Amino acid sequence: MDYYEVGDSVHGYRIRAEARKISDPHVIAKSGRHKAQRVILTENAEAIIERKLVWIPEQ
Amino acid sequence: MFYGILDLGFESVINLFQPKSFLIRLTFLKHMMDAARSEGQVIGSKVSAMELEQIKKLVASGVYLNTSDFLRDAVRDKLAAIKTIKYRDVDYVTAKKEVMGYFQDRGEAYPSEIEEDLELDYKLICQIVDELKREGRLAVL
Numbered sequence: 001m002d003y004y005e006v007g008d009s010v011h012g013y014r015i016r017a018e019a020r021k022i023s024d025p026h027v028i029a030k031s032g033r034h035k036a037q038r039v040i041l042t043e044n045a046e047a048i049i050e051r052k053l054v055w056i057p058e059q
Numbered sequence: 060m061f062y063g064i065l066d067l068g069f070e071s072v073i074n075l076f077q078p079k080s081f082l083i084r085l086t087f088l089k090h091m092m093d094a095a096r097s098e099g100q101v102i103g104s105k106v107s108a109m110e111l112e113q114i115k116k117l118v119a120s121g122v123y124l125n126t127s128d129f130l131r132d133a134v135r136d137k138l139a140a141i142k143t144i145k146y147r148d149v150d151y152v153t154a155k156k157e158v159m160g161y162f163q164d165r166g167e168a169y170p171s172e173i174e175e176d177l178e179l180d181y182k183l184i185c186q187i188v189d190e191l192k193r194e195g196r197l198a199v200l
Contacts, residue, residue: 016171016181050169052200053188055162 012049019045104130147178151187154179158187159196167200 003010019041028036041047106114114129123129149157157177162168170188174181191197 014169016169048185050171052167052169053162053192053197054167054200055165056196056198058196 010047010049014050015047016050017041017045017047019043144175145178146180149179149183151183154183155187155190158184159191162191162197 020043021041023040023042025037025039028038030036111126114123114126117123117129118125123132154177157179158173161173161177170181170184173179173184177184188197192199
């Protein structure tokens with residue numbers, strides 16, 4: 001599924017993103033527990049949610 | 060030679076003038092010889108007056124030896140921060156074998172880790188991972 005509209009958002013534990021330009025991280029401190037860092041990707045920005053994959057050995 | 064001496068850092072220069080031990084002097088001489096062997100290149104770059112003023116303030120406060128020292132440190136930091144991933148041109152079958160080998164070796168991994176370690180295109184890895192999931196050889200943790 002690809003999303004292109006303004007306001008579309010991606011949420012995940014781990015997101016792989018790429019773009020032509022990436023800003024330096026800025027710390028966002030909303031409350032004591034809610035701390036995050038924000039980066040802005042510009043030009044051909046793309047992001048995808050990743051999950052860790054496990055190898056299943058043949059029985 | 061001038062650049063080499065600056066590369067040694069402030070502490071080494073101070074040590075030269077303190078007769079602590081002969082060993083320190085020998086170490087300094089070795090550093091100087093190494094620096095002389097690796098000749099640097101001079102590059103020119105224009106910076107704004109405000110930026111230059113900020114650099115001069117840092118130099119005056121003793122954080123850096125001089126403007127060149129600041130610029131060298133900035134270049135080193137930038138080069139260390141940017142890691143280039145060059146994708147190898149590998150066909151699907153070979154790439155699949157490599158990805159399977161990677162998982163057999165490591166047990167678990169994120170696709171972006173495979174991308175970085177095997178230098179394979181991320182979309183190709185996603186295709187392979189999807190196929191391996193369909194075949195029942197991979198599962199999401």
